[in-house]
Amino acid sequence: MTTGRSFVRQYLSNKPHKWGFKVFTRAGNSGIMYDIEIYKGRETVEARSLGLVGDAFMRLLRSLKHTRHKIFFNNWFSIVDLVVHLKEIGYDCAGTVCQNRLSGCQLMEEKELKRFDQGHVDWRVEKSTEVCLVRWYDNKAVTLVSNYVAVEPKDTCRRWGSSEKDRNRKDCERKVEIERTAVIKEYKYMSGVDLADMLIELYRSNLKTRKWYMRIFYYFLDSAVVNGWLIYRRHCWLIYRRHCWQSNEKPMPLLKFKTSIACSLGYSDTSRRRPGRPLSLEAEDVRHDGYNNFPEFGKDQKRCRICQRKTKILCSKCLGIALCLVPERNCFLSYHRR
Structure with missing residues (x-):
């Protein structure tokens, strides 16, 4: 949050902080962020072949070296035309989709799905493009679109029971086994962006400033620290895992990692001596x-x-x-x- 005036500030009604900067992020399943773009306003978009959302999405894919990736996104990016375009250029993708972006496809309403048990599914497939729309009922209806996976093969998962009988049970007994479609199982890899946002919010650099661009700099700084910590933790697990566990040493937590970076930067340049009492640590x-x-x-x-x-x-x-x-x-x- 910043009080400085800027043409890139947006009013985001669904966010905890209503005024801020809209950021598009591409992250892996591990939470490591690979590409970031700041939304600069509708007038600054050069090409709009896929619309404002689709063009922003395609710009995030420019740094990918090949198409052997599965892409998952939330309902802000879910446009059927974008899913079809990704299929044409060789990308597999899946994501949640809003009710007003179904391109006229008729699926069962949530009121109808409530008549059935948890795990009931309704789906449609466009034969020409092989794009599938799936509506799956858990505690509420969830609609997903995909160009490479649909309903089969199904499996089971444990979810909180939604019936009146399940609600009266103890907490340890309220989870029930329900059917899960293949696209729902694949969509669990979407959690990378949410993980990155959560880690940034834990120890955010909340320094007061009237310069709006400093707030963006703090965000990039926090993102770099989180990326560094995730890479460090992966390095410990993959390379030095045996050494770490045998010596009872675990990777340092994020707060200690960020503190060590601050200490290292503070003592990195000692060529110029500052006036005053020298530091002892x-x-x-x-x-x-x-x-x-x-x-x-x-x-x-x-x-x-x-x-x-x-x-x-x-x-x-x-x-x-x-x-x-x-x-x-x-x-x-x-x-x-x-």
């Missing part, structure tokens, strides 16, 4: 990164950080910390090893 990442940690001679003797003996050897990077470097002991090497 050093960043662990700067200490152990193995980059530009060189010994240098100081004017006065100081206490060694390891053995507490006096020495003139200082670390050129770690805020001038004194460390012994003599034949009898090598505190300089011990300090910079993990």
